[in-house]
Amino acid sequence: MAVSNRKAKGKRDDVYSLLCEVPKGKVTTYAELARAACTHPRAVAVFMKTNKHPDAIPCFRVVNSDGSVGGYSGTGGVKRKISLLEENGIAAKNGRVDLKKHMHSF
DNA sequence: CCACTGACATGAG
DNA sequence: GCTCATGCCAGTG
Numbered sequence: 226m227a228v229s230n231r232k233a234k235g236k237r238d239d240v241y242s243l244l245c246e247v248p249k250g251k252v253t254t255y256a257e258l259a260r261a262a263c264t265h266p267r268a269v270a271v272f273m274k275t276n277k278h279p280d281a282i283p284c285f286r287v288v289n290s291d292g293s294v295g296g297y298s299g300t301g302g303v304k305r306k307i308s309l310l311e312e313n314g315i316a317a318k319n320g321r322v323d324l325k326k327h328m329h330s331f
Numbered sequence: 332c333c334a335c336t337g338a339c340a341t342g343a344g
Numbered sequence: 345g346c347t348c349a350t351g352c353c354a355g356t357g
Contacts, residue, residue: 236352255341259351266341268352273340275353289341296340303340 236264240272243331247286250314251329252322256290261331266290274298285309292324 239262247253255266262269273284279299285306289295294317297306307317315327 259341265351267339267350268341270340271338271352271354274338284340287340294340298340306340 236262236268237272240264240269241276241278241282244282244284244286246331247283247329250327252286252288252310252315252324252327253329253331254288254290254324255295257328257330258287283309286313288322288324290324292321294320294322 240258243258243261244253255269259266259269269287273282273287276282276284276298285297285299287295294303294306294310297303299305301308303320307320310317310322315322
């Protein structure tokens with residue numbers, strides 16, 4: 226049972242595609258991304274951590290459903306993520322973004 | 332090539 | 345604020 230779903234790796238590509246379609250200046254949540262990809266938020270976290278294309282995958286645009294930035298495997302950690310968000314016009318104060326202003330729904 | 336365990340940046344209660 | 349439950353991925357034998 227623990228390995229019965231290994232063939233369903235197509236979900237990962239869906240998450241990446243959806244994330245790439247998020248416009249600049251907007252962010253999405255793990256729950257929303259997972260929902261759009263028909264998967265679970267837990268899986269999305271693994272996708273970002275195990276992603277082989279950080280250059281093509283703006284994981285910094287993904288935040289928690291609470292608006293908290295969460296984490297970042299890229300350079301600088303969450304600090305780098307917050308900086309990138311601000312570069313996109315998103316105010317990430319105290320590691321939090323305004324979802325009601327930047328939350329992107331699929 | 333097939334099978335199993337460990338690890339994860341969440342969500343909900 | 346903490347704990348439990350759930351899904352997907354990567355590595356090893």
